Structure formats: C-alpha cells, structure tokens
Amino acid sequence: MTQDELKTLVGQAALQYIQAGSIVGVGTGSTVNKFIDALATIKDKIAGAVSSSVASTERLQALGIKVFEAGEVDELAVYVDGADEIDNAGNMIKGGGAALTREKIVAAQSLQFICIADDSKLVQMLGHFPVPVEVVPMAARRITRQFEALGGSAVLRLKNGLPLVTDNGQHILDVSGLSIADPLAFESQVNQWPGVVTVGVFAFQKASICLLGTADGVKTLNF
Numbered sequence: 642m643t644q645d646e647l648k649t650l651v652g653q654a655a656l657q658y659i660q661a662g663s664i665v666g667v668g669t670g671s672t673v674n675k676f677i678d679a680l681a682t683i684k685d686k687i688a689g690a691v692s693s694s695v696a697s698t699e700r701l702q703a704l705g706i707k708v709f710e711a712g713e714v715d716e717l718a719v720y721v722d723g724a725d726e727i728d729n730a731g732n733m734i735k736g737g738g739a740a741l742t743r744e745k746i747v748a749a750q751s752l753q754f755i756c757i758a759d760d761s762k763l764v765q766m767l768g769h770f771p772v773p774v775e776v777v778p779m780a781a782r783r784i785t786r787q788f789e790a791l792g793g794s795a796v797l798r799l800k801n802g803l804p805l806v807t808d809n810g811q812h813i814l815d816v817s818g819l820s821i822a823d824p825l826a827f828e829s830q831v832n833q834w835p836g837v838v839t840v841g842v843f844a845f846q847k848a849s850i851c852l853l854g855t856a857d858g859v860k861t862l863n864f
C-alpha cells in the first residue's frame with residue numbers, strides 16, 4: 642500500500658469515534674484531509690466542526706460541513722489530527738504544516754485526541770523530525786541561540802523565499818539536532834521562553850489513541 646492509501650485508511654477509520662450530533666475537532670495536514678473527506682460522507686449526522694487552520698476550514702466548508710469558532714463551543718468529545726512523529730507513549734511532534742498553535746488550542750478543549758498516522762511516523766524517541774516552534778518574529782534570534790545552547794539548530798521556515806507567516810501572523814523556527822528524551826520537560830522548558838507562541842511538542846496534549854496505518858491494516862494504539 643502507498644503512503645497515500647495508508648492515510649486514506651486511517652482517515653476513514655477515525656469515523657468510528659465520531660458521535661452522532663457532535664461537533665468534531667479537526668486538525669490539519671494531508672492525513673487530516675483524508676479524514677475531512679471521510680467526514681463529508683456523514684455530514685448530515687454531525688453538527689459541524691471546530692477547525693485548527695484556515696486550510697482545514699476551507700476544505701470543511703467546501704464539502705458542506707459547518708465550521709464553528711473554538712470560542713462558540715465549551716468542550717469537544719473528539720479531536721482528530723495527524724502528527725509528524727509519535728512515540729509509543731502518545732507524545733508527538735506536530736507543526737510540519739505550520740498549524741501547531743491552533744492545533745494545540747483545539748486539542749486542549751477536547752476530551753480525546755485521536756491521532757491518525759501512517760506507520761512511518763512512529764518513533765522510539767522524538768526529535769529526528771525538526772521541531773517546529775511558532776515564535777514572535779522579534780524574539781527569533783534569541784530563541785535560536787537558546788536552542789543552540791541545548792544542542793539544537795534552528796532555521797527560520799521560508800515560503801517562496803520569504804519568512805512563512807502563520808495563520809496567527811507569526812514565524813516558525815524548525816529545530817533539528819534535538820533528542821527529546823523527556824517530552825513533557827522539554828515542552829515545559831521551551832514554553833517558558835519569552836516570544837515562544839507554541840512549541841510543536843505535544844506532551845501535555847498528547848494522543849489518547851493512535852490509529853496507525855500499516856501494510857497489515859489499521860493498528861489501534863491506546864495510551
């Protein structure tokens with residue numbers, strides 16, 4: 642099976658967690674796009690979605706799914722999103738698509754985080770994939786030096802030769818060279834640096850369940 646087919650498989654498998662009449666938390670990325678397509682097949686059975694990015698909002702609306710603001714909803718039963726890496730405790734690196742801040746916000750108001758991923762995303766230790774960190778631009782240089790002191794190397798993410806601007810008007814640093822043995826401690830530490838909007842390690846908002854696409858079908862990992 643191709644990686645794209647595995648993404649379709651897990652996107653469809655996530656439908657089993659969607660309750661009739663509910664508002665669904667929806668992440669961002671190529672795997673979530675498969676989930677959104679699957680969600681459209683049951684759109685008459687759900688109330689709508691809370692989205693984590695402009696891109697997902699546009700896709701949801703184009704398929705006729707009502708999108709609510711996060712602030713219009715108290716709590717979501719389920720948030721479905723992909724990951725760039727996930728370890729065997731459900732900790733993740735996210736933000737390869739630059740949507741990490743809104744993803745963490747919607748995940749935080751959800752009771753269950755259902756991670757959908759193909760098996761290339763499962764790792765022993767987080768950090769091979771460069772950690773995305775959304776930053777206020779004026780702090781980027783100092784934060785870069787703070788990562789260097791941890792042994793990391795931070796690069797400003799570009800789009801068409803210019804700094805990428807997130808949905809929140811901020812920039813992204815991609816930090817390589819880190820071995821994240823304690824994701825919770827790492828997330829806590831970086832969260833305290835002035836100018837960090839969101840660090841793309843999801844340990845506080847880790848996955849409850851991972852639907853992992855493999856050559857043998859979908860494996861369910863419970864954390």
Ligand SMILES: O=C[C@H](O)[C@H](O)[C@H](O)COP(=O)(O)O
Nearest residue numbers: 670671672723736737738740
């Ligand atoms: O900002 C993007 C998100 O964190 C995505 O969930 C993550 O990058 C995985 O995306 P994909 O499903 O395209 O690999």
